[in-house]
Amino acid sequence: xxxxxxEPVSSKPLASARQTLLRNxxxxxxxxxxxxxxxxxxxxxxxIFGGVEALPGDFASTYLGQDATPQAIANIREELDxxxxxxxxxxxxxxxxxxxxxxxxWSNRNxxxxxxxxxxxxxxxxxxxxxxxxxPLALALGMVAVLYRNRIPDKVISxxxxxxxxxxxxxxxxLLIQFFTVQLGVASFPATVYDGxxxxxxxxxxALPVMTLxxxxxxxxMRMTRSAIMNVMSSPYVETAELKGLSALRIxxxxxxxxxxxxxxxxxxxxxxxxxxxxxxxEVVFVYPGIGQYMVDAVTMRDMPVVQxxxxxxxxxxxxxxxxxxxxxxxxxxxxxxxx
Amino acid sequence: xxxxxxxxxxxxxxIGAGLLLGSGMGTAWAQTEQAGTPxxxxxxxxxLDGGSSTDSLDPAAYISxxxxxxxxxxxxHLVESDPVTGKAIPSIxxxxxxxxNSKTWTFKIRNDVQFHNGKKLxxxxxxxxxxxHSDEKSRSGALGFLRAITSIEGSGNDLVVKLSESNVDxxxxxxxxxxxxxxxxxxxxxxxxxxxxxxxxxxxxxxxRALFEKNKNDWRERGHVDSFEIIAMNDPTARxxxxxxxxxxxxxxxxxxxVPLLKRAPGVQILxxxxxxxxxxxxxxxxxxxDNNDLRLALKYAIDREAMLQTVxxxxxxxxxxxxxxxTYPYFPAEIEQRSYDPDxxxxxxxxxxxxxxxxxxxxxxxxxxxxxxxxxxxxSAKKAGIAIEVKREPADGYWTNVWRAAPFCMSYYGSxxxxxxxxxxxxxxxxxxxxxxxxxxxxxxxxxxxxxxxDEAKRKELYHAAAVMVRDEGGSITPVFNxxxxxxxxxxxxxxHDVGNDLSNGYVASRAWxxx
Numbered sequence: 004x005x006x007x008x009x010e011p012v013s014s015k016p017l018a019s020a021r022q023t024l025l026r027n028x029x030x031x032x033x034x035x036x037x038x039x040x041x042x043x044x045x046x047x048x049x050x051i052f053g054g055v056e057a058l059p060g061d062f063a064s065t066y067l068g069q070d071a072t073p074q075a076i077a078n079i080r081e082e083l084d085x086x087x088x089x090x091x092x093x094x095x096x097x098x099x100x101x102x103x104x105x106x107x108x109w110s111n112r113n114x115x116x117x118x119x120x121x122x123x124x125x126x127x128x129x130x131x132x133x134x135x136x137x138x139p140l141a142l143a144l145g146m147v148a149v150l151y152r153n154r155i156p157d158k159v160i161s162x163x164x165x166x167x168x169x170x171x172x173x174x175x176x177x178l179l180i181q182f183f184t185v186q187l188g189v190a191s192f193p194a195t196v197y198d199g200x201x202x203x204x205x206x207x208x209x210a211l212p213v214m215t216l217x218x219x220x221x222x223x224x225m226r227m228t229r230s231a232i233m234n235v236m237s238s239p240y241v242e243t244a245e246l247k248g249l250s251a252l253r254i255x256x257x258x259x260x261x262x263x264x265x266x267x268x269x270x271x272x273x274x275x276x277x278x279x280x281x282x283x284x285x286e287v288v289f290v291y292p293g294i295g296q297y298m299v300d301a302v303t304m305r306d307m308p309v310v311q312x313x314x315x316x317x318x319x320x321x322x323x324x325x326x327x328x329x330x331x332x333x334x335x336x337x338x339x340x341x342x343x
Numbered sequence: 344x345x346x347x348x349x350x351x352x353x354x355x356x357x358i359g360a361g362l363l364l365g366s367g368m369g370t371a372w373a374q375t376e377q378a379g380t381p382x383x384x385x386x387x388x389x390x391l392d393g394g395s396s397t398d399s400l401d402p403a404a405y406i407s408x409x410x411x412x413x414x415x416x417x418x419x420h421l422v423e424s425d426p427v428t429g430k431a432i433p434s435i436x437x438x439x440x441x442x443x444n445s446k447t448w449t450f451k452i453r454n455d456v457q458f459h460n461g462k463k464l465x466x467x468x469x470x471x472x473x474x475x476h477s478d479e480k481s482r483s484g485a486l487g488f489l490r491a492i493t494s495i496e497g498s499g500n501d502l503v504v505k506l507s508e509s510n511v512d513x514x515x516x517x518x519x520x521x522x523x524x525x526x527x528x529x530x531x532x533x534x535x536x537x538x539x540x541x542x543x544x545x546x547x548x549x550x551x552r553a554l555f556e557k558n559k560n561d562w563r564e565r566g567h568v569d570s571f572e573i574i575a576m577n578d579p580t581a582r583x584x585x586x587x588x589x590x591x592x593x594x595x596x597x598x599x600x601x602v603p604l605l606k607r608a609p610g611v612q613i614l615x616x617x618x619x620x621x622x623x624x625x626x627x628x629x630x631x632x633x634d635n636n637d638l639r640l641a642l643k644y645a646i647d648r649e650a651m652l653q654t655v656x657x658x659x660x661x662x663x664x665x666x667x668x669x670x671t672y673p674y675f676p677a678e679i680e681q682r683s684y685d686p687d688x689x690x691x692x693x694x695x696x697x698x699x700x701x702x703x704x705x706x707x708x709x710x711x712x713x714x715x716x717x718x719x720x721x722x723x724s725a726k727k728a729g730i731a732i733e734v735k736r737e738p739a740d741g742y743w744t745n746v747w748r749a750a751p752f753c754m755s756y757y758g759s760x761x762x763x764x765x766x767x768x769x770x771x772x773x774x775x776x777x778x779x780x781x782x783x784x785x786x787x788x789x790x791x792x793x794x795x796x797x798x799d800e801a802k803r804k805e806l807y808h809a810a811a812v813m814v815r816d817e818g819g820s821i822t823p824v825f826n827x828x829x830x831x832x833x834x835x836x837x838x839x840x841h842d843v844g845n846d847l848s849n850g851y852v853a854s855r856a857w858x859x860x
Contacts, residue, residue, distance in 0.1 A: 064744060066406075066482075073776065075487075078480055111399030111534075111549060118396065177580060184588045192590050193390070193581060195574050197552050290576045290585075292396075292551040300395040300550050309397060 033330060040322045047318035048100075048311075052093045055310050061085075062109050062305040083109055096311065106308040108301075115312045118297060123316060125196060126286070126293035129209055130278035133216035138271060141221050145228025145267075146255055149236065164222035176215045176288040183211060193290035212289040216282065220274040227270040231263035238262075265332035272328030276321045381838055385858040387571035390582050390591035391847075394575025396550035401533035402523040403476060403483035408595055408847060409553070409573055411520050415850030416555055416571075417459070418523030418538030421450060421469065421502075422514045424761075426842040426849065429673065431514035435469065435524055435539070436502070445509040445796060450502040456562045458526050459543045466497035471528025473504070476521060485521035488765070509796035515761045520850055541566040541854040550575050555853070567838070567857035583831070587611055592836045592858065595847060597829040598712050599657030605831050614830040615659050616841040619671050619759030619766070622655075622663075622711065624704070624721070624821035625779040630751040636817055637696035643682060644689035647724040648823040654720055655713040656826055663822035666811040667757060667766050671843045674763060674800075676808040679815065689728035701731040705746050705753040709739025711826075714754050748779055755779055756826075759845055763807050767791050771814055780819030787813055835859045 063079040080086065099106055105115035144164075148157045167175070183190035191208045200208070235241060236259055244254045283295030294313055301309035393407035402414055423434040436450035456464040475481065477489035494505040504513065523529075523538055536544040539562065542555035556570045574591060576582045582594040583601060587608040597605065597613070605611050626633035626642065633639060648662045661669055664681055702725075706718040715736060722732045737746045737753075746753050757777075760766040769775055772791055773783040787810065794806035814820065828846040832839065838856045842849035848856070 058741075061744070074479070075482070079482060082482075108397050110395075110397040110404065111401075113399075113549070122396070177584070180581075180584045180588075184590070185584060188588065192588060193574060193576060193585055195552055197548055198546065287578045288581055290390075290574065290578065290581050292548065296550065297396040300397055304395060304397050306397045 029333075032333070036326055036330065040326050043322050044315070044319055045097075047322075048097060048315055049093070051311055051314040051318065052089075052096065055307050055314070056089055058302075058305065062307065065303075065305045066110060096308070100312075100315065105312040108309050109306045110304055115308050118309070119294060119312050119316060122292060122294040122297045125291065126279055126282055126295065128205070129212055129216065129282060129286075129291065129293060130275065132206070132209065133213045133220065133278055134275055136213065137217045137221045137224065137274075140217070141224035142228055142267070144221075144225045145232065146260070148225070148229045149232045149255060149259075150251060152233065160225070164225055167218050167222040168226075172215060172219045173284045173288050175218050176212070176285055179211050179215055180288075195290050195292065197292075209289075209291070212282075212285050212291055215285050215289075216278055219285075220278060224267075224270055224274055228263070228267050231266040232259050235259040235262045261335065264335040268331045268335070269328045272324045276324045279320055280317050379837060381567045381857040382860050383567055383569075383857070385568050385860070387568040387593075387836075387853060387856065387858060388591040389571065389573045389853065390576040390585045390594045391573055392577055392579070392582065392594075392596035394550045394573075394577065398549040399534055400536045400544075400547055402521050402525070402529065403481060403485075403533065405484060405521055409575060411845070411850045412573060412847055412853060413544075413547075413553060414520040414523050415540070416542045416853045417536055417540045417544045418525070419456070419540050420520070420522055421517040421524065424515065424518045424842075424844050424849065426840050426844065429671070429843045431518065435464070436514075436517070439514055441511075441513070445511045445513070445798065446506050448504045448506070448513050449498075450504070450514075452500055452502055453562070454500060456539050457560055458539055459537050459558060459560075460526065462526055464524065464539055466500060466502055468526055468528060469502050469524055470495050470497045471530055472522065472524050473502075473528070475528045475530060475533075483521055485519045488516045488519055488761075508792075510764075511796065511798055512762045512764055516765075518761065518844075542571065545570075566854040568853070571853045586831050586833060589833050589835075591833075593830060593832040593852065593856075595828075595830050597831045599655070599659050599829065600712070602657055602659065602829065610833050610835075612832050612834055612836075614832055614839050614841070615827040616830075616846070617661060617669070617671055617843075618826060618828045618846065619669065620757065620828075621667055621669070621822050621825045622651075622714075622717070622754070622756045623667075623770075623779070624823070625747075625753060625755055626819040626821070627751045627779075627781045628819040629781045629783075632696070632698045632702070633751055633819060635696045635698065637692045638698050639819060640816075641689045641691075641693035641696060641728070641730060642702070642725070643821050644685045644692065645725040645728045645730050646721050646821055646823050647684040648682075649684070650720055650724065651717055651823045655717045656824060659827040659829055661825045661827075663824050664811075664815060665818070665820065665822045666814040667770050667820070667822060668763055668807070668811060669825045671759075672763050672766070674804045674807045676804070676811045679808070679811055682815070684724060686724075686728035689725070689730060693728065693730050701733040703733045703735055703750075703752060705735045705737050705750045707737045707739045707742045707746070707754075709742045710754045711756055718754060763810075764791065764795050767810060767814075770820070771818060782814070782818050782820075784813070784817075 062083070063076040066079065084092070096106065103116065105119060107113065108115055144160055148160045151157045180192055184192040190211050192211060194209050194212050196205050196208055232255060241254060241258060244258050282293055283299060286293040286296045287299065294316065298310060298313035301313065389412065391409050391412065394409040395407065398407065398410060402418065405411065405414055419435050421434060421436045422431045424430065425432050435453055435456060437453050439448060439450040441448045452466045452469055458464060473495045476483040476485045477492050477495070491506045491508050491510060492504060493507045496503045506513065525533070526537055536547060541558055541561050543558045545554040545556050547553045552575065553573045554570070555572065557566055576585060576594070579596065579598060583605060585591045586594045587605070589610055602613055606613060626639055628634055643665055652658060652660050652662060662681065663669070664679060668675055670677065704718055704721070706714050708715055718734045722734055725732045747755055757770060760769060768791060769777050771778060771782050772788050790806055790810045794803050794810065797803040797806060830847070835858050836856055837859050839852065840848045840855045842851070
């Protein structure tokens with residue numbers, strides 16, 4: 004739902020810029036990549052601001068509802084400086100962000116920045132724990148699938164992962180709640196975390212949403228690992244390795260895996276971004292106070308500073324993760340540094 | 344989106360709690376569930392819809408069910424309303440009297456009340472509270488009710504309020520949940536969450552959770568549980584899962600469609616309370632073809648109210664009679680004949696109106712759960728009268744800005760108001776911004792104004808009868824059903840009080856219910 008806001012920011016511009024940038028030394032390339040990222044972020048901020056402005060309905064009438072009087076609406080509009088032209092408001096918002104000030108929420112006057120960092124922390128905890136479990140598991144399962152390709156373990160892994168990909172995440176969430184909370188009564192629900200909760204208690208509380216996220220991203224990463232390694236496995240140098248009598252495990256680990264890093268890292272980065280940005284639905288299902296839910300709340304209230312702040316953070320996350328994936332791919336594969 | 348709809352739902356319904364100006368017509372259904380000896384202690388968990396990360400603790404900004412419960416738990420109001428009769432009863436004000444034809448009101452303020460921060464409550468705190476909410480520049484949700492106030496003063500132990508026009512309902516207006524009495528009226532720190540209520544606020548994270556503990560220095564005996572928390576749960580499925588698994592004791596905003604399923608869960612009870620909320624099909628009487636009263640009557644006869652009640656509300660509601668008042672209000676004109684589905688009469692009036700061609704009805708999933716089903720049902724019942732209704736679905740997002748009050752015929756609803764006066768003043772008087780049918784009739788406005796100042800109960804009832812007939816037979820609103828408040832609770836929860844005022848036992852659920860050990 005809300006992720007449509009950051010769709011314009013894809014990795015495409017980065018990819019197309021790749022050719023020209025690669026001529027330069029690695030350091031220079033990284034710097035240019037970062038500058039480009041900034042440019043993208045500015046463009047994203049314009050899209051976000053413009054998009055939010057274009058939303059139907061305004062804050063004053065949403066906030067006051069049916070009992071709104073023209074007087075009260077005018078009071079609020081004046082208080083929020085909504086009479087100023089759009090470009091002026093955009094520039095002052097951007098200026099604030101440059102100084103680390105995300106402004107204050109229109110509805111409760113709290114600092115948007117404080118809330119964003121706190122909520123982002125919660126979302127990152129959820130996404131981080133899910134990633135810690137999902138990434139090693141995906142890589143290992145991918146390798147196992149290759150090792151036993153076209154045999155029973157590979158087929159079982161394929162069928163299960165395809166099934167997991169086909170189920171929408173909220174449905175997986177509901178299934179887990181039904182099974183572990185309602186039927187067995189073992190898992191904690193709702194997964195509401197709050198200030199003053201210890202780490203252990205937090206981890207126990209978020210078990211179900213983490214499990215949901217792991218199921219959602221695991222399959223994708225696992226299948227990508229499998230196909231990337233399979234691709235490499237069919238290349239001549241692997242055949243050579245086989246012919247000189249290396250064990251299958253050594254071939255995969257020493258020769259095939261390093262060459263498969265680039266595509267796998269890209270998929271992992273995209274999935275990490277999806278974990279942070281896409282947890283919105285999972286957060287709502289599990290009543291988890293992350294940044295996604297913060298943004299959804301703000302959209303329904305037309306609380307613009309909050310929507311814009313969250314949108315920008317999501318865009319920045321996407322850009323940074325894609326950038327890191329690009330840089331890691333280039334580092335891992337020296338050939339990409341010397342294009343013909 | 345769901346959240347928007349539910350917040351709006353509350354907003355539309357909230358402002359006042361019960362009205363009943365002294366009539367003694369208390370409704371019989373108000374009652375306490377499973378009376379017995381209350382058990383003291385325990386920790387109550389409420390999983391409520393309508394919380395948002397952008398919520399504030401400032402009572403002036405309250406709009407959701409969560410804020411409603413918050414206000415009723417940590418705060419006190421000048422006046423409360425009786426759960427059964429809806430009449431004004433003492434709270435911070437121990438008594439009151441009016442003079443000058445209900446234009447000057449004197450409230451005697453208790454002098455034994457202490458705020459949670461240890462400060463004693465004074466008349467000045469009350470004066471400042473009312474001043475803050477009634478200020479022209481205020482963002483308070485209660486501002487609209489306080490417009491007639493011309494002066495607020497303290498005099499010894501008394502609060503003196505002067506009005507520009509008589510209003511016999513003033514004490515009921517002071518039950519509005521925004522008007523929590525705060526230290527210095529909340530001018531110093533409106534969001535500090537300090538009040539005089541039965542529970543002290545321990546922590547509050549907007550849109551996440553609020554935790555309360557018993558106020559040991561309460562000025563009167565109330566509240567059974569030691570502590571309670573409200574968890575903001577906006578996802579309907581999450582709420583249902585939480586209550587079926589016993590992880591929370593009570594949830595709100597239960598959809599009628601899920602009630603049969605919930606009833607099968609072993610540890611769950613359904614709590615339904617008749618409400619003042621109602622669904623409407625507003626026709627704008629100043630726009631063709633709805634400027635013709637015969638066409639309006641045709642459309643009023645063409646709706647199958649009973650089918651709407653059963654299909655859209657699963658039977659959890661009551662039939663409406665095209666005026667916005669039901670038996671939960673005092674002075675309800677029960678003697679007015681119930682209008683029912685009559686395709687022949689509808690066809691007669693439709694023909695008489697001379698209109699030809701389909702009638703466009705705009706609707707959306709965002710109006711209320713089942714609104715689109717309701718529209719299609721209406722289309723079917725009207726077809727039998729030879730009236731073609733074209734149902735046009737609009738996006739839920741922006742519906743209340745782009746369609747409601749803009750399109751000549753759409754779907755809408757209202758929540759409860761404190762009194763008939765406030766209900767009509769929202770829905771049908773000329774000067775109301777929420778007058779969705781553009782029904783502007785000086786003679787109607789005059790009736791409502793007369794009823795507002797009429798101290799004689801019999802005369803007042805006559806005036807409200809005349810107002811209801813006028814709206815029913817000449818107004819632009821089709822009001823087919825009134826919806827019940829639907830809650831689900833675990834069976835451990837006892838002593839739930841069905842309050843005529845509003846949902847969640849008029850917000851007092853935390854201090855009225857108890858948990859069976």
